[in-house]
Amino acid sequence: MSSNHFKRNLSVLLILLLFFGQVIGIINVQLSKPKFFAWSPYDEISYYKIEGILNGEKLTKDDISNRYRISAIGRQNRSIYNIISIVRQYETSYGLAEPAKIEISYIVNGHKKSTWKWPEDEFD
Amino acid sequence: MSLTKKSGVPVSQIISIKAFLLYILLLKYGLVNPFSDYFPFLPFIPALDAIPRAIYSSLSVVLGVSIVTPLITKNYYQSMSLISGLIVLFFLMSSKLLFSNSLTFVACMLILSGLYFGTDYIFRIQIALLYFGAAINKFLTADWWNGLYMDHLLREVFQVSHYQHNFPADMIEVAIILGILVILIEFALGILVLVPKYTRMLIVFGLIFHGSMLVITSGRLSLHFMYIMSAAYVSISSLELTPVKLIGGNSVSKCILSRLDFSDTLFIRNEATDYFVIEKHGKIYQGKKAYLELVLTKQCALLTYFFLLLFTMVFPRLVGKISVYFS
Numbered sequence: 001m002s003s004n005h006f007k008r009n010l011s012v013l014l015i016l017l018l019f020f021g022q023v024i025g026i027i028n029v030q031l032s033k034p035k036f037f038a039w040s041p042y043d044e045i046s047y048y049k050i051e052g053i054l055n056g057e058k059l060t061k062d063d064i065s066n067r068y069r070i071s072a073i074g075r076q077n078r079s080i081y082n083i084i085s086i087v088r089q090y091e092t093s094y095g096l097a098e099p100a101k102i103e104i105s106y107i108v109n110g111h112k113k114s115t116w117k118w119p120e121d122e123f124d
Numbered sequence: 125m126s127l128t129k130k131s132g133v134p135v136s137q138i139i140s141i142k143a144f145l146l147y148i149l150l151l152k153y154g155l156v157n158p159f160s161d162y163f164p165f166l167p168f169i170p171a172l173d174a175i176p177r178a179i180y181s182s183l184s185v186v187l188g189v190s191i192v193t194p195l196i197t198k199n200y201y202q203s204m205s206l207i208s209g210l211i212v213l214f215f216l217m218s219s220k221l222l223f224s225n226s227l228t229f230v231a232c233m234l235i236l237s238g239l240y241f242g243t244d245y246i247f248r249i250q251i252a253l254l255y256f257g258a259a260i261n262k263f264l265t266a267d268w269w270n271g272l273y274m275d276h277l278l279r280e281v282f283q284v285s286h287y288q289h290n291f292p293a294d295m296i297e298v299a300i301i302l303g304i305l306v307i308l309i310e311f312a313l314g315i316l317v318l319v320p321k322y323t324r325m326l327i328v329f330g331l332i333f334h335g336s337m338l339v340i341t342s343g344r345l346s347l348h349f350m351y352i353m354s355a356a357y358v359s360i361s362s363l364e365l366t367p368v369k370l371i372g373g374n375s376v377s378k379c380i381l382s383r384l385d386f387s388d389t390l391f392i393r394n395e396a397t398d399y400f401v402i403e404k405h406g407k408i409y410q411g412k413k414a415y416l417e418l419v420l421t422k423q424c425a426l427l428t429y430f431f432l433l434l435f436t437m438v439f440p441r442l443v444g445k446i447s448v449y450f451s
Contacts, residue, residue: 011239026257039257041225045281069221086220089166109267110276
């Protein structure tokens with residue numbers, strides 16, 4: 001009986017942790033721009049294009065795809081900051097050995113075009 | 125939590141678990157490929173980068189086994205769904221590229237199925253978190269209130285012809301109303317799911333909501349969510365199915381049908397008879413009447429519904445892969 005009681009209490013604890021993590025995710029997305037683990041499917045539609053220069057040479061679409069494992073030109077259905085987050089994380093980790101200059105141009109929900117640049121990590 | 129027997133797992137749970145496992149097996153099959161070098165890559169927790177690929181390969185194998193075991197043995201539902209859910213969640217944490225709301229929801233529901241201790245309220249809370257999260261995010265986004273998002277989605281992204289022809293670009297009011305309606309519906313669904321006596325209303329409105337998105341966008345939006353939310357709704361439906369015995373007839377067909385059955389309530393009884401016979405509600409039907417009565421069962425309806433959705437999701441991918449292979 002005590003073993004069942006322990007298992008049930010453990011299950012309840014794990015379930016509460018799972019729910020708490022999701023609540024944190026929903027709150028966190030209001031404070032930070034990328035929308036991961038926030039239950040925000042199709043919140044904004046962004047068309048983007050990634051261009052880059054590595055060692056003085058322009059990266060092709062295939063180079064971009066191979067580098068970040070995402071399309072160089074595409075559509076992001078959650079937040080453009082998800083794409084920026086991916087590029088930023090790559091450039092600050094795996095890409096340190098071969099740093100690239102990256103520009104992501106994007107349009108969110110049909111608004112005017114914007115750009116983000118790396119390594120400046122700035123928006124125009 | 126039962127680790128070795130499916131007894132104590134309600135039929136609605138079994139259906140839901142099978143639907144989620146099949147979703148991973150057929151649509152996210154890369155996760156069970158131990159030869160993939162997909163993980164880790166840009167993990168949410170940087171420390172995961174230090175985990176050797178061999179560990180991920182091993183977990184892929186474990187995931188494959190945990191998915192297939194309950195489908196084949198009709199047993200170990202809770203333990204295998206807990207293992208599957210935890211591994212999928214771990215994979216999600218190991219790559220930003222893998223992240224999707226539908227896969228995350230499937231992982232959460234599988235974990236909850238594994239931890240299930242007798243109340244379906246845990247699934248209700250999970251579904252409510254999804255709807256509330258979606259509603260709150262939209263509520264706090266200006267473009268959902270000024271119609272820009274909805275207009276852009278219908279006019280430019282999915283180019284919905286009815287919307288383009290009937291509502292000119294300067295007629296933003298319709299988009300505003302649709303945007304606010306979506307927010308209200310998601311809040312309402314989040315509330316309804318928490319009140320058990322409104323379960324039937326929730327399921328009807330939820331299916332209409334997700335189905336409407338499919339229809340409006342000609343099937344391009346929300347097919348995955350239609351499937352996974354259908355599976356989630358089953359988990360809270362307290363569905364009761366009358367066991368049906370399949371007797372006589374072609375044994376291969378009976379075996380296939382029994383295997384495809386999501387609910388594990390189609391039982392084979394091997395008897396030498398000339399005709400195909402079924403026993404349902406204590407009554408015996410044979411021949412054509414037996415086939416008709418079988419088609420009219422809830423088991424058949426569920427099987428048809430979920431496999432139709434799976435086929436609709438899987439077939440285009442299969443065609444794409446084959447055309448790439450031959451090109």
